[in-house]
């Protein structure tokens with residue numbers, strides 16, 4: 001059975017990716033700093049293992065992946081958001097977001113790629129965000145981190161393609177799940193944002209998992225170094241906000 005590890009898999013989008021990988025017949029590793037939300041998930045899945053680790057901790061991540069065994073697919077999904085105006089943002093908050101959302105992608109990808117190098121093959125998928133393409137106000141370091149994830153995806157694909165490792169990113173748009181759940185609890189916000197999307201609705205965690213499973217599959221065998229935007233068309237709607245008379 002092929003091995004599939006998803007970081008931040010204990011909740012939100014990561015948990016839905018873990019379910020999709022399980023349904024596709026992978027052995028699934030849920031790497032998260034907490035097992036609180038994932039306890040039931042591990043029981044619910046056919047072949048899942050909890051890998052407790054902080055994604056920023058190099059030694060803990062390397063040990064967790066070694067414990068898991070062969071990693072054929074790694075999804076770097078763990079992420080955090082610290083909001084607030086840049087003028088008042090603390091350097092500590094800024095560093096934390098860069099650490100979890102960007103440096104940790106390097107840490108887990110390097111650990112997995114060292115295994116994949118030995119087996120000459122593997123797939124790495126990094127979860128970015130449309131925030132990395134268009135900044136939104138008061139997002140602190142999130143935009144810089146997610147833009148960095150896309151750049152790092154390109155660099156890893158360039159360096160590791162020769163070892164049979166494909167590296168791509170998925171940039172979700174407005175997703176009604178995970179860290180955005182409290183935001184979309186406000187019906188007015190849900191409706192306003194849903195209407196702003198050309199496809200007329202917010203995204204779901206399954207929309208993101210479907211894109212991840214496509215990139216993980218052999219149907220994407222010749223795709224590397226790309227960011228697949230999964231946003232219902234919203235990043236192309238900038239000029240629609242200022243239409244001609």
Ligand SMILES: NC(=O)c1ccc[n+]([C@@H]2O[C@H](COP(=O)([O-])OP(=O)(O)OC[C@H]3O[C@@H](n4cnc5c(N)ncnc54)[C@H](O)[C@@H]3O)[C@@H](O)[C@H]2O)c1
Nearest residue numbers: 008011012013033054055077078079129172175178179180
């Ligand atoms: N939900 C959205 O609207 C949205 C939109 C665009 C991109 N994203 C991205 O999707 C990914 C998943 O987000 P989500 O909405 O499911 O959020 P979430 O908060 O529900 O899940 C994030 C998971 O990451 C884990 N995590 C955080 N820090 C960690 C650490 N240091 N070590 C190990 N695990 C850690 C958390 O425990 C949690 O299980 C993130 O990268 C996020 O930036 C989300």
